[in-house]
Amino acid sequence: MDIRLEGISHSYGDFEVMRDITLHVPAGRIVCIVGPSGCGKSTLLRFIGGLERPRQGRVLQLGQAPQGCLNPLTYIFQDFALLPWRSVEGNVSLVLEDHGITGAAARAIIDDVLARTRLTDFARALPRQLSGGMKQRVAIARALAVNPAVMLMDEPLSALDSQTRELLMDDLISLWTRANFTAVYVTHNLAEAVRLGHSIVVLSRRPGQIREIVEIDMPLARRAFGDPELDLYQRRLWEMMRDEARAADSELLHG
Amino acid sequence: MAETAHAPGTSPSETARPVPFRGGGFAPRPRKWVGLAVFVALIALAEWGTRAGWISALTLPRPSDVLETFVQLYESGLLFRHLVPSLTRLIVGAAIGVGIGISLGILIGLFSHVRAGLVPLVAAIFPIPKIALLPLFVIWFGIDEASKYALIAFGTFTPMVVATYGAVDNVDRTLIRMGQSFGLSWVSIVRKIVLPGAMPGILSGLRISLAIAIILLVAAEMLGASHGIGAYILEAGSLYDLERLFAGVVILSVLGVTVSAGIGLVERRLLAWRS
Ligand SMILES: Nc1ncnc2c1ncn2[C@@H]1O[C@H](COP(=O)(O)OP(=O)(O)O)[C@@H](O)[C@H]1O
Ligand SMILES: [Mg+2]
Numbered sequence: 001m002d003i004r005l006e007g008i009s010h011s012y013g014d015f016e017v018m019r020d021i022t023l024h025v026p027a028g029r030i031v032c033i034v035g036p037s038g039c040g041k042s043t044l045l046r047f048i049g050g051l052e053r054p055r056q057g058r059v060l061q062l063g064q065a066p067q068g069c070l071n072p073l074t075y076i077f078q079d080f081a082l083l084p085w086r087s088v089e090g091n092v093s094l095v096l097e098d099h100g101i102t103g104a105a106a107r108a109i110i111d112d113v114l115a116r117t118r119l120t121d122f123a124r125a126l127p128r129q130l131s132g133g134m135k136q137r138v139a140i141a142r143a144l145a146v147n148p149a150v151m152l153m154d155e156p157l158s159a160l161d162s163q164t165r166e167l168l169m170d171d172l173i174s175l176w177t178r179a180n181f182t183a184v185y186v187t188h189n190l191a192e193a194v195r196l197g198h199s200i201v202v203l204s205r206r207p208g209q210i211r212e213i214v215e216i217d218m219p220l221a222r223r224a225f226g227d228p229e230l231d232l233y234q235r236r237l238w239e240m241m242r243d244e245a246r247a248a249d250s251e252l253l254h255g
Numbered sequence: 256m257a258e259t260a261h262a263p264g265t266s267p268s269e270t271a272r273p274v275p276f277r278g279g280g281f282a283p284r285p286r287k288w289v290g291l292a293v294f295v296a297l298i299a300l301a302e303w304g305t306r307a308g309w310i311s312a313l314t315l316p317r318p319s320d321v322l323e324t325f326v327q328l329y330e331s332g333l334l335f336r337h338l339v340p341s342l343t344r345l346i347v348g349a350a351i352g353v354g355i356g357i358s359l360g361i362l363i364g365l366f367s368h369v370r371a372g373l374v375p376l377v378a379a380i381f382p383i384p385k386i387a388l389l390p391l392f393v394i395w396f397g398i399d400e401a402s403k404y405a406l407i408a409f410g411t412f413t414p415m416v417v418a419t420y421g422a423v424d425n426v427d428r429t430l431i432r433m434g435q436s437f438g439l440s441w442v443s444i445v446r447k448i449v450l451p452g453a454m455p456g457i458l459s460g461l462r463i464s465l466a467i468a469i470i471l472l473v474a475a476e477m478l479g480a481s482h483g484i485g486a487y488i489l490e491a492g493s494l495y496d497l498e499r500l501f502a503g504v505v506i507l508s509v510l511g512v513t514v515s516a517g518i519g520l521v522e523r524r525l526l527a528w529r530s
Contacts, residue, residue: 081433085528095437
């Protein structure tokens, strides 16, 4: 399933957040969105997932979601958004229950996604017993359980330390290599963007506009930590963003 | 002051002192027996004072006499004649008040219109001393049990509403967003995310409401009750029978401690997920 954004503009009251964003997210590819903080990345992702409506423009889904897809547009949140009173498997089963999947059918799905995220041994643990990286893997397992057509990830690794982030990037790459899901991946971390993005959309500071789209052809599985070619891409992106980030950083937050 | 960092032992000329510890306190830790020890010490002090004579019998009854009164109360079967009607009033009244309070609190938390309509009303009736309305309840519900239930229900209702909608307001919005993003139905979001998330606040509201219920029980039994702990205490009070007065007060205290321990038990069960 493809996603197309057509002329999205938005403001909160008089506070303009983004301007005329048109973008195509092709099926089976990961599109990274980078930009200085406050430029409207999270807002844009909420529009794509239908959690909020833009003032202008529209978000279109092209094509059918694959068979067995329970929730075509599925989020992974920066702060994990796990229910603290449910165990790991309870958090996964939460999103199945509403589709009437319980008992053996749910068991099979839960076992599968926990195995894919290497969490089988922690099925009965509560979120507070888990490290940050594990919590995010639970959130990924929960997302995989509904067999999404498009994954919407809002800075999924930003709350984690850098080693954990490396490990989880490898996990995401191997998951993508198996399933070839479509993803919109929001981050402010350029290293993540060049490792995971088939294309990287650079937004300007608020009001967010698309400044440039950088395509990286290297297959995800070949992108390694410290690859010189990726470093070049990363440097190019940083040069594009530096002045924007500096300007964004010295703006007052609105009240 | 040395400019460079020395490895240990490389600068023997300077005297080594341990860094003073200054991080203590401000961290309450359970000390189970201290509370009991305070009780025992106070009672022993009263016993000693009344026996030695530096506390006069008119000031404070002798603890051993209070115990004796209590034993008599138990052996004559009167204890349960008083306890059963009181507990019934407490349970029925509190169940009505807490039930309505939690339900309305949840509705206020979930629906803007209900909130706009009811929050000012709740704010208006919260500060009314419910005891002042007792005559009104007697007119409305009669002198029998119903007016006593109504008083206790009304008194537990207001703190329960306020605690419940505050608790619903405090439920982590990102969890609700998460539920919506997975396409959970409204009912599922309320049942599986909002209610469990509000449970800590609801239970601490319950703790306060039930304490208020015990206070109001005595007030409710001031009027037209021949049996009940409150009636027993009031009768003893009007006769200046301090032993019986204190025996009644001890029963109320024990009731309060029991209720509080019960809620603690429920909290440990339902809120085991919090650390
Ligand atoms: N619901 C809202 N109401 C008002 N302002 C908002 C709201 N959501 C976001 N904003 C503002 O819009 C701007 C963009 O926010 P966001 O999309 O979170 O940025 P980013 O994720 O790129 O850091 C920020 O300045 C933020 O304060
Ligand atoms: Mg954001």
